[in-house]
Amino acid sequence: MINAVLVFNNSGQPRLTKFYTQLDTTTQQSLLSQIFTLVSARPASACNFLPLPPLLSQHSTPNPSSSSSSDYSDAPTQITYRHYATLYFILISTSTESPLALLDLVQVFVEALDRLFENVCELDLIFGFETLHAVLGEMVVGGVVVETGLERIVEGVRASEGGMKGKRRSVNEGGYGGPNGSGIGMGRSMGTGAGGAMRALGWAGGGGLGGWR
């Protein structure tokens, strides 16, 4: 299962934290900063898998009493991340999840956000805090993936937001004036944005995602 979904920016500022097990706020924060330390040190050439941070590795003694296949356990064993512009998307999961599939899941997540926000950028996620949670809620429930189809995710979020749409719009357009206004404008105007986010994953070799969607 997925144990946690984290989104933070290049300076470690959280944008989304979702833990599928109860964890006190301070531990959440130190885990967040440990993962940020690990992930921010990685060059862009590196693969998208992180070693476990100290907080998670210290207790990970293999459970000797686990009966059946020792390959699985309840303890998280893999951390998958993807870096999009200013944001890191992190998934902490147990070994029942496929690492490559998780990478695709992040991509679906970002694409869904892109669909909802149109040329999504970090600012959208800051102001669209609730929508961000709603999108995740459509995809992952209690650490188990329930939907990977882009259309259905977007549909689900739209249904739950109902009248929200207008409100969210007003947040974005109403205007964060000032120095970054141009940034939004740029985001809006660029036709390539969607293509960028939708770009097929490099590793999948073009149509590698195959029967995903």
Place this chain on the structure above:
Amino acid sequence: MFEKSLYDLIRGLRSHKGNESEYIQGILKECRTEVRSQDMDVKATALLKLIYLEMFGHEMSWASFHVLEVMSSNKHLQKRVGYLGAAQTFRSDTEVLMLATNLLKKDLLSASIPTMSLPLITLPHVITSSLALSLLTDILPRLSHSQPVVRKKTVVTLYRLALVYPETLRVAWPKIKERLMDADENSSVTAAVVNVVCELGWRRPQDFLPLAPRLFELLIEEGNNWMLIKIIKLFATLTPLEPRLVKKLVRPLTNLIQTTEAMSLLYECINGIVQGGIFSATENAGEGDELAALCLGKLRGMIVVENDPNLKYVALLAFNKIVVSYPALVSAQQDVIMKCLDDPDISIRMQALELVSGMVSTDNIAPIVKRLMKQLRSSPINANELEDDGLDSTPIEPMADSDGENPAEILIEDQRTSEMPPIPNDYRREVIARILDMCGQDKYSNIPDFEWYLEILVELVRLLPPQIPSEADLSNSAVESVPGTSLAERVGFQLRDIAVRVKDLRPEACRAAESLILISNRSALYPPVGSGADPVLGFVSWMVGEYSEYLVSPQETLNALIHDSSAALSPQILCSYLQAIPKVFLRIAAKASDGWSLSERTAISLLLARVIEFEETLSTHPNLDVQERAVEYLELFRLVSEALSSLQSEDRAPLLLTSVIPELFTGLELNPVAAGAQKKILPPEELDLANSINPRLSSLLQLSRTEEDAEFDDEAFQAFYSEREAAPPVKAQNLKVSVPQVAEQLSYQAAEDPEISARRKAEKRERNRDDPFYIAQGNDESGRSSPIDILRGSNGKDLDLDAIPIVDLRLDETDIRAPGGQAAPSKQKRPKVKRRVEIAADENFDSEIPSSGNDSAPRSYEAGNAFPSGKPHRPRKNLLQVDSSGLHQLSLIDDANADRFDLQRREEEEAEMAAALKEVERMRLEMQRAAERVETAEGVDAEGTVVKRKKKRKPKGQTEDGQGGAAAEQPPEETAVAKKRKKKKKRSEVEAMRADS
């Protein structure tokens, strides 16, 4: 008053650059009042702001009641904020959750799908077993809701319910299975069910075997890749239980591997084949080999062709799983794997490193180690690592804009660049540890050439990274002989271990040690920064001491040992130094005494003076261990120095130096002994330490004291020592009487006739007359100076040497193996080996012999000490881990009868409890009415009205719930609550009992 929205908060935050935390404190204060507002809009907005700030670490457990309030709002968007608050901030100790039960029930029955979804997606975050118990009946029907959106979420929610309350599955599993079996089910729901089954599957795979046909069907249909991956993962846990599955799976999996374009699916197919043991389980070997070749070829392709770090990483991950059971197959891919060792990506290198240490053999160890050494050499050691490690950094404060970032940048994934990162010290440590592991495996059985390995070890010393603080702490307290505390210690340990075990290599090992100890080599052989390599000195100093005969230049070595800088070393190392100094010194002295002359004497005296000076500085060392050793040796050296200065003749070295002190340090050679060997020695049966040996001891002591008191007298004392006794205490005339007595006392052999023994002695004397090793007995008068004569004088001339008992030492009971007797257990090298060496194994006893009780005794003692037996020790839970231990006990196999029986029993219990509750309620009402009557008589009726109103409200609430109230019955809601309480109580009792046991 104008309230800020979340939007305003964020904007405000961005405009208060520099003093964000102040601004946030202000906001938090505002929120505290706003969240108490009567206006639901204000309340919800404040809550949303609090949830946002909670993400930055601002605790909001105090607001949990307000979360509930917002959850109960009638507006969906406000409700959503409330539920988000619950999911994000409720912890296991949040008590208000119990108050939410009715609200959750109501929302689960909502007609609006978004509203109904809220509790479904929030429950996994907050569920407790008691909540699960009371909500199960409401969630279960959602599984057959008309909308797939609801069904798929319900499946997962039920799974999370089952984790805290395993009984959930007893009722939910048949329905979940129904969803899976239904061929017309929406694909999203099927996928969700498969995901849940996959999560459940590895815990109790045997329960899921009946699902195999349906899963197989889904696999063939080739729907959603995500689902296929999960099905394959599930099959991987099932195949070990049902070998027949293998035959069915081979074809579709092969097909998938050959045709799929999705790398994730390809990878998981291979992974599933490896995990499920399908290589070896296939019936005809040819098919298995074919499959293996196909998988390995694809994995190889993932590394070579795609040139994508992620694929490389996962391919190595898969190789790592294969290498456990098929090292030969992986070794065939050695070339690409070796390349990965030099990959710019550290994660990939780590995987490759793990892999090579799994497939290492005598043939490939040299190139592997060579490659790793090259890596270590090529990058400088990072000295400032401690600062890099700042993992426990300050808490994250929300900041205004992150400098130099453009948050409006569209989220486009980064392009990969290729740059070479510096080697972090973590990786450096890992590499060194792996080299030591690989080479030290099975008592160095992989080493083709020990001279080469010694060189590697010496070089490793220079490449050691600085110690990390925790490691340093550990190594201070740890026992020195335990390898693996720190890398430097491990290197030192292996050097010493080789010197001890591999006799043939001792000269080389000793020379390596010598090179490491010399001061002049410090800059060349030790890391330029940090003192991480210092622990090596402790080991090598022991080596140069113990095997000083192989030293090239003992003089230089001693100089290094007593160098001024040595005194600053850690106490542990110093102790080892102090032991080594006399050994090396004596080696020098022995050499000098061969051609003893005045110049030699002066040289030795000078050296001695320096040694003494060094020991003197240490004799006041703060560490007691060091101090004690220094003082002891200091005295010894002073004695030598006195002997030297008082030496009369110039042609011979003092006896003290040439034979007496060396005796202290020579003896049996040290052999490696297995750690547990000592425990295996049986104490002799007759050994009784409880009984005193001489029961009259106290009276004897008493006696001796009184005698002392009586006789103690200066003159007598003087006389006793200075005057020679005129005659031996045993007089000649007593001889005839005393000899047999002595013989009887001393000999356990048959007592001999004194005459026979006298004759024998005469014979013996005759025989030994000319033997220089026997002292002739004839010259009684002249030989008084010899100690033997003194003894003889006091014991009687005819002391019977033969009569001294020779106890037959029988050790065969414990079967001690002679040292070296099994020292050559054919850890023999291949023809390649340059030099045949013997590696001594640990000395030990045959485990069979002492195991008869003695061996098991300490073990059972330990077991008793550690954990109460019977209860398996559960390791500490990982932070993010869900506790699924309850599921292990629950069987899902269709046992309808048992199930029905169970349900029936539960119904009966419930009915019983309801009846009891009714009774209690009736009593309570009666009492209350009685009280009312009293109170109304007094003119106070407050209590009574409350009761009445309460009674009225209940059925109303029920109709709202849409359940419709059967008026005659006890309100089911209330029974549920009461039942729950009772259950809870029961549970807590059980837990208390468990805790007791």
